[in-house]
Amino acid sequence: MSNLNLLELYQKSMEGMLDGKGLPYICLLLSKKMNCPVIIVDDILRVIVYQDVTGEGPALGEFFDPLNQEVKLFRKPIGSGAGNGALGELILLTEQEILELEQTTLEAISQVIAIQMAFEKELLSIERQYRDEFVYDVLHNNISTRQTMIRRGKFWGWDLHAPYSVIIIKPSVEKKIHIGVTLEKIYSLISSFVAKVEGVDLSLSENEIVLLFRQMAEDREHKQFVLDKLKDINTLIKEKLAVSLNIGVGSIQNSMELYRSYHEAKQAILVRECLGDTECISFYEDSGIMRLLLSVGEYQLKTFAYEHLGPLLNLDKANSEELITTLNVYFDNDEELGQASKALFIHLNTLKYRLNKIQELLGINLKNLENKLNLFFALKCYKIQMQKNTTE
Amino acid sequence: MEQRLGFVVDLAKCLGCRSCEWACYNNHSWETPFRYLREFYQQDKGKLIYLKYSYGCNHCEEPECIKACPEKSYYKKQNGIVLHDITKCSGCGDCIRACPFGAPQYNSSLGIVDKCDLCVSRLEQDLDPYCVEICPVNAIKVVDFKKIREENFSKECVGFTSIELTRPAIRFKKMDSQRQILIIKDKEAR
Numbered sequence: 381m382s383n384l385n386l387l388e389l390y391q392k393s394m395e396g397m398l399d400g401k402g403l404p405y406i407c408l409l410l411s412k413k414m415n416c417p418v419i420i421v422d423d424i425l426r427v428i429v430y431q432d433v434t435g436e437g438p439a440l441g442e443f444f445d446p447l448n449q450e451v452k453l454f455r456k457p458i459g460s461g462a463g464n465g466a467l468g469e470l471i472l473l474t475e476q477e478i479l480e481l482e483q484t485t486l487e488a489i490s491q492v493i494a495i496q497m498a499f500e501k502e503l504l505s506i507e508r509q510y511r512d513e514f515v516y517d518v519l520h521n522n523i524s525t526r527q528t529m530i531r532r533g534k535f536w537g538w539d540l541h542a543p544y545s546v547i548i549i550k551p552s553v554e555k556k557i558h559i560g561v562t563l564e565k566i567y568s569l570i571s572s573f574v575a576k577v578e579g580v581d582l583s584l585s586e587n588e589i590v591l592l593f594r595q596m597a598e599d600r601e602h603k604q605f606v607l608d609k610l611k612d613i614n615t616l617i618k619e620k621l622a623v624s625l626n627i628g629v630g631s632i633q634n635s636m637e638l639y640r641s642y643h644e645a646k647q648a649i650l651v652r653e654c655l656g657d658t659e660c661i662s663f664y665e666d667s668g669i670m671r672l673l674l675s676v677g678e679y680q681l682k683t684f685a686y687e688h689l690g691p692l693l694n695l696d697k698a699n700s701e702e703l704i705t706t707l708n709v710y711f712d713n714d715e716e717l718g719q720a721s722k723a724l725f726i727h728l729n730t731l732k733y734r735l736n737k738i739q740e741l742l743g744i745n746l747k748n749l750e751n752k753l754n755l756f757f758a759l760k761c762y763k764i765q766m767q768k769n770t771t772e
Numbered sequence: 773m774e775q776r777l778g779f780v781v782d783l784a785k786c787l788g789c790r791s792c793e794w795a796c797y798n799n800h801s802w803e804t805p806f807r808y809l810r811e812f813y814q815q816d817k818g819k820l821i822y823l824k825y826s827y828g829c830n831h832c833e834e835p836e837c838i839k840a841c842p843e844k845s846y847y848k849k850q851n852g853i854v855l856h857d858i859t860k861c862s863g864c865g866d867c868i869r870a871c872p873f874g875a876p877q878y879n880s881s882l883g884i885v886d887k888c889d890l891c892v893s894r895l896e897q898d899l900d901p902y903c904v905e906i907c908p909v910n911a912i913k914v915v916d917f918k919k920i921r922e923e924n925f926s927k928e929c930v931g932f933t934s935i936e937l938t939r940p941a942i943r944f945k946k947m948d949s950q951r952q953i954l955i956i957k958d959k960e961a962r
Contacts, residue, residue: 513850520848521838636844643839647937654936674937675836675872678928764936 386485389413393492403496407431410489414482416474420458420493423468424568424620428497454478456486459494467497508584511536515583515590518635519546519642526636533635538581539594540635545606547591548628548645549613552658563589566617566625573613580609590642595632602632603663610661624659626652631664647671655760656767673760681761688758691741703741704762706734711756775851776833776917777890778941781825783929785911788824792903792912796828796888799902804877806888807903812931823930826903826912829854829875829888830940837887840870852917852941853890861885872935890914917941 389409396405403420408431411418417432454474459467470490472478478486514532516522518540523529533540549570551562567584570591574580579594593609595602610627617623628648630641644664651667652660654674664671673681686693692703706724710731713719721731735746744751790809797805807828814821831854838846838854845860846867856867856876861884867876868885876887891901895914899905904912925943927934934940 516850521844522847522849640839643834646834650936671937675935678936679933 386481386488389485390488390492393489397492397496402500403429403493404431406489406493406496408435410486411435413485414472414474416472416476419471419473420497421469421471422497422568423466424565425469426568426572428468456490458490458497467494467501512583512585516585519590519639521636521639529635536581538592542579543595543632543634544592544638544641545595545602545632546630546638546641546645547593547606547610548630548642548649549589549591550587550626550628550649551617552624552626562621562623563587565621566623569616569620570613573616574609577609592638599632607661614659614661626657626659627661628652629661629663647674650674654764654767656763669757670760673757673764678765682765685758685761685765688742688754689762692738693762695741703734703738704759706731707738707755708759708763710735711759776941777852777895777914778831778917778943779827780913780915780920780925780943780945781827782909782911782913782945783823783825784945785909786825787909787911789908790826791906791908792826795902795906799891800886802877802886803879803881806875806877806886810931814930821930825929827873827932827942828903829871829890830873830938830942831888831890832935832941833939834937836870836872836938837867837876840866842866849892853892853895854887855889855892856885856887858884858886872938873940917943 393406393409396402396409407418407420407429411431411433415433417430419427419431420429421427454472456470457466457468458470470486470493472486514536518529518533523532530540549566551566563584567582567589570589571582574582574591579596581592583590583592593602593606597605606629610629614625614627617625626649628645628650630644630648633641648662648664648667651670651674652662655670689704692707696703706720709723710717710720713723717728717731721728724731726734739746742755744755746752746755788809788811793805793808796807800806805828807826809824809826811822811824814823831852833852835846835848835854837856838848842864843860843862845857846854847857848854863878863883863885865878865885867887868874868878876885878885891899891903894901901914904914920943922943924946926946927940927943929944932942932944
């Protein structure tokens, strides 16, 4: 064990902090004092610092050997007294028991580490604020010339000569109060993930995460690449935080028209949200006719739905939406009677009876394309209406 | 971002005096005012409701004009104000057709379009926009939407449907009384 006593260790770590040596230096001092490797992880358990007595990194296979039962961990939360939850954890890889005096040492040093972590977090958040403001300007056509945009982009490490597609990620969180906290965690996880992927940048805004994917292949390949990465991100977030994501993808645009891609991505999400989807990866180009419906006012949507579905809705009030559900499932199954009856758990003849009843009530022929189109749109309008009522 | 500015209209206070319309017209040297009075009639439970109030550009969260403009002349500031650079405008009118609220106004003598800029230069000097300043009954206000309680306001009213796609930054103060609603005719009476 190092000869430094508690006071000296405290003083040295404070001096190191003031000299800007940061967490690695503090951890090195602690590692020497405790004679064991020291690890600091953040609030989502990402390793920020590893230090052993020699001050060198871990050797291959040395770290968390799952077969080595001898490795004991001593874990201590950092900064939990601040009232904002722990900033992270201090972990000691030691086989010895931690004595009472050493506990006091750890307590003191963890406070120094907490100050340093809070300071670094604050610095990062200021940097991110400037970065996010730049992203806002890019996504809202707020930069007047291409040169300015490229120069400012270069400052943040972006190559805005190339075209990008904009992706928006929104968590589906039930209570709005938790969105901020959840977003921060999701942002941290995604930033670790995209750090390994070339040509991807990200930014965090008020209630969404914006990803920019640089086009590095043909359109179709790029789309597949984006889809694969987004699926990975979705799985990662679901595994780590148990949060489902709504993801919208805009088209590929050059740097001066990235705002178009941004709006497209937003609309892609909106379309899914209006249909009640809480988890999806939706491309703007695939959102089809639905985006036209959203440009219509709520009153018109309501009127259209009731004009075309009125008699069914009135009858369904007593039968818990039997006919509307039947129609929905019938269209969802491409008008295949067999499949639709299976999906509804009813006999084929019952389905035929219900469809006849629908035609009779509405006075239409379901084989007529125009009638089918009207009904299809009216069902979508009704669904948007119902979804809106539920969310409000 | 620090602010999200938008309008709050108090329907119970609006007299329909057109002061806001004239203030806008007099101070913006444009052929037509950017903000103007609109009148609406709607059948509701057997009653015919008549309501009048003014609005112009609603500085939408997702403005259609930005997307529609081929000259990229529209942009959005960080405080939520949607601005238009008339030096880039070619007068094609795509924004007029795209805007669901009829905000962009065509100037036939100049052959270009412009719209309400929320009197951004006045806001920078801590002054209210002309329309807000002139209103004799304080029926219009510019507020930061991040600081208001949404449940006290309505996104829609007679004649104004909130378009989900654009999310306009306008709220209507919920009316305590039906003072301003002039019931013209009862269904039975007709």
